Amino acid sequence: MAMSPILIYNESIDQNFHESGESVVTIKDIAQMAGVSFTTVSKALNGEPGVRAETRNKIIAIANKLNYVPNLAARRLVDRKSDSIGLIWPNKSGLFLYHLFEQFQIQAEKAGYSVMVALGNPAAGVRTFMKHFVDTIVVWPTAENTSPEFIRTRESFQGTMLMFNSSPSPYYHTISIDRQEAIQQAVDHLSGLGHRKISFIGYNSEKITGFDRAGQLLQLEDHPDRLIFTPKNAPESWNRVADMLRKTKSQRPTALIVDSYIAMFKLLKLCRMCNVRIPEDLSLIAYDDVPELEEMTDIVVTTVGPNVEHLASAALDILTGHGHPAEGGYRHVKVASQLAVRGTTRPVSDYAM
DNA sequence: TTATGCGTGCATCTGGGTGC
């Protein structure tokens, strides 16, 4: 049996319960105190015409005094929309996804949407959101997204769905990240500093393609450590990285590109073990730009990767129908990456033998 | 045991009533 997703609400979703456990304040309570009908209260609180200013002010004052918060479930019954966006996020998400979620929530709330998050099983997440009248769902895909259960649930969902990190689809909006171009940018930058002997450490095929393409284009030097493949399930592959770091200055590359911040931490650990200093002995660019990098390392790393603010705003533009409208179909947006040049890339002349 | 119907909850909308 599939586990239920963990559902997290933001404050605006669930304010109808008093901390003390007292019963909920409704417009009927306000109407009784103000000596008017609850219709008048509704009009007054929603800025509708037909209520004298004096009456309106009195109603608003009572509502504030009672800490009145509209019951969203009831409002959804009438509106047939929730003004809520549901995010389905992986259970084990890293810093990048955390910052993307945070940025999405900030921007969504500014646009007048509440954000709910379901962690874990995406099919169960969609069903939970459907129960809560959430008609817009954003998904960060996991392996479970190709399961028959998820496909069935997705097909029964009547609202709008957006899939991050996905190629164009006839069933939902998609946003992809141009990783290939990101790595090309990184290689370009290093090449501009004179580096000809560069290594890529990672396993993502898109990023490797970008590295290969840039290498061919810029006619970089071919060498035994040009690509060190470090798949997730093969920790022993990092032995090759250690071997490379133990080589003499003339034998090893002058610059490295790692395909994630997690890989970067592993690399820095190996560098310390092998007495290799960054950036004094090697230039380094890491994929993924997360603010914690500066706090968790004593060096300010040059990074390349998508900007979480751009990703979040691209998603909201699609979901709120801003930007370029889709012509009878689902939109696909490819988000470009940004190179942030900081302290770990130096001209190759600094590494002269 | 299953199927059906009714009442409840709550904010909003609509059409109509009241009073100046």
Add this chain to the structure above:
DNA sequence: GCACCCAGATGCACGCATAA
């Protein structure tokens, strides 16, 4: 006639009572 206000209807899911 206009500003203001009110009663009833509406939307949907769920629980409960009753009938088959």
